[in-house]
Amino acid sequence: MPVNADATDVASESEGDLPINELFYSLQGEGVLAGVPTVFIRTSGCNLRCWFCDSYHTSWEPTHAWMDVDEILAEVESHEQCEHVVVTGGEPMMHTEVVELLNQLSANGYHTTVETNGTIHRDAAIDLASISPKLASSTPTPAKDPKGEGEWEDKHEERRVDMDALSSLVEQYEFQLKFVVTGDQDMPEIESLLQRLRQSTTRRIGNDDVLLMPEGATRERLEETREATAELAMEYGYRYTPRLHVDLWNDAPGT
Ligand SMILES: C[S@@+](CC[C@H](N)C(=O)[O-])C[C@H]1O[C@@H](n2cnc3c(N)ncnc32)[C@H](O)[C@@H]1O
Ligand SMILES: Nc1nc2[nH]cc(C(=O)O)c2c(=O)[nH]1
Ligand code: SF4
Ligand SMILES: [Mg+2]
16 A cells, blocks of 8 residues: 655554565574574554665665554464564554564564664563664755655755664663675765764773675675775674575565
8 A cells, every 4th residue: 555655653453553565484594593483463554764775665665555564463473483583564562553563472472573763762572772873975855766866865965863762762772883895985974873882882892793784685786895895894893794584585575
């Protein structure tokens, strides 16, 4: 179901429902839990518009069906062998109902990961906050806009880093900081963002909590970005994370 083009506030059809773009079983492709069998719940709607977004139909042109928490849980539980759930999007933390979903998943014994851009903090049963703060190189300038002519550039730029939300997330949850890397020009910004974050929290942020992930929604694009990203990880002492799902299944939906 298409929603309005500026779907930053996807209004709930009935109270308690979440806009779900897709729900599928796969292997966690990214980060410290890469390789773990996982059910993915992908909400629709985003407060940002990265030009490279690999989930175009949750951000630039959001589509979804409305599901309540019980319906989502039943679908998750149909994958009987699975102990891990990822809630992603779009930006899942936009939705108040995500708190109830996470609390119910946790009460039912699941390990929960939230994939978030780090601009919104919520208090919920999150075992791993997988935070991917967005760098200047993600901004949809007119030259990079996949849809229009840069209409989202200013809003994206204003919203993409919220230090208060980032500090609250790293203080409350186990976390990883996963940066999408397009080239070595991203490194000074990663360094200064980490410096600011370390100053704004007492929580220790080790270099091994920081992951560099190559930009690329397809095998073809990853071929161009992964080696340089791996070398930057070694040079700066951060982790490298693959995009295992892209290596395995390219850009197929539901993977
Ligand atoms: C689609 S986002 C949804 C969660 C949240 N909105 C965020 O950006 O973290 C899921 C993950 O994919 C990453 N991602 C999106 N497009 C990408 C691309 N073209 N290459 C590499 N990573 C990408 C994001 O940075 C994030 O870590
Ligand atoms: N297999 C697989 N692993 C993932 N890890 C994070 C993903 C996401 O889109 O948030 C993702 C995804 O879309 N697929
Ligand atoms: S913040 Fe995440 S979902 Fe939103 S546009 Fe960027 S990558 Fe896509
Ligand atoms: Mg993905």
